[in-house]
Amino acid sequence: MSFFDTDFHCHVLPGIDDGAANLEVSLGLIHMQAEQGVKTVVATPHYRQHQQSVARFLQNRQAAYEQVMAHAFPGMPRILLAAEIALERNLSELADIERLGCAEMNTLLIELPLFESYRKWMVEEIEEISYRTGMQIVIAHLDRYVDMYSTKDYSDILGISGAIFQFNLSAFSDRKGKKLVKQLVKDEYPIIFGTDCHNLEHRKSNFDVLAKQMKKYEPSITVERLFNGID
Numbered sequence: 001m002s003f004f005d006t007d008f009h010c011h012v013l014p015g016i017d018d019g020a021a022n023l024e025v026s027l028g029l030i031h032m033q034a035e036q037g038v039k040t041v042v043a044t045p046h047y048r049q050h051q052q053s054v055a056r057f058l059q060n061r062q063a064a065y066e067q068v069m070a071h072a073f074p075g076m077p078r079i080l081l082a083a084e085i086a087l088e089r090n091l092s093e094l095a096d097i098e099r100l101g102c103a104e105m106n107t108l109l110i111e112l113p114l115f116e117s118y119r120k121w122m123v124e125e126i127e128e129i130s131y132r133t134g135m136q137i138v139i140a141h142l143d144r145y146v147d148m149y150s151t152k153d154y155s156d157i158l159g160i161s162g163a164i165f166q167f168n169l170s171a172f173s174d175r176k177g178k179k180l181v182k183q184l185v186k187d188e189y190p191i192i193f194g195t196d197c198h199n200l201e202h203r204k205s206n207f208d209v210l211a212k213q214m215k216k217y218e219p220s221i222t223v224e225r226l227f228n229g230i231d
């Protein structure tokens with residue numbers, strides 16, 4: 001497992017969120033990832049605290065995973081189970097939040113609110129989750145907020161202690177997104193990439209972009225640590 005063959009964020013499990021609608025789409029996406037060089041898929045279906053319990057989510061996720069595994073094919077990437085957790089007020093009080101993380105990497109992928117301006121409570125909540133769980137926090141698709149957040153907002157988020165920053169590979173086709181990636185690479189922030197693929201139409205897997213864009217990129221020590229003890 002390495003930085004260059006891992007899709008850290010995607011919605012390939014069938015029928016569990018707004019990602020792969022059924023098994024056919026799910027297998028289509030996983031085939032696409034395999035063709036693009038993905039060896040490890042971190043499956044991150046959406047989790048929203050106000051919509052369901054952790055126990056129910058884990059049950060649904062397991063059933064979706066088993067459906068896929070019943071159709072495993074030669075050369076299929078390994079699938080690690082995790083979640084994309086929507087940040088809400090009081091998320092840090094959610095019992096069992098650590099069970100939503102990727103057990104192999106000890107990470108929790110957290111998505112900032114999509115239609116809200118940045119507010120101080122967001123970072124405070126994340127810091128609290130990090131402190132409480134002792135897990136490595138990954139901030140999902142940092143590129144998605146370039147039209148909403150100011151430089152000051154971004155610097156608050158980049159200041160979250162010990163966090164890793166995930167970018168969608170689509171950031172490379174957006175001027176501001178690409179600029180942000182380049183800046184973080186230059187400043188040696190720990191960054192990782194994901195396709196955030198959802199379907200076979202407008203949100204397909206685009207993992208091939210990574211090899212084209214990041215030839216000169218050396219993953220940071222923090223990121224390499226994610227793979228400690230994982231084959």
Ligand SMILES: [Fe+2]
Nearest residue numbers: 009011084196
């Ligand atoms: Fe996502």
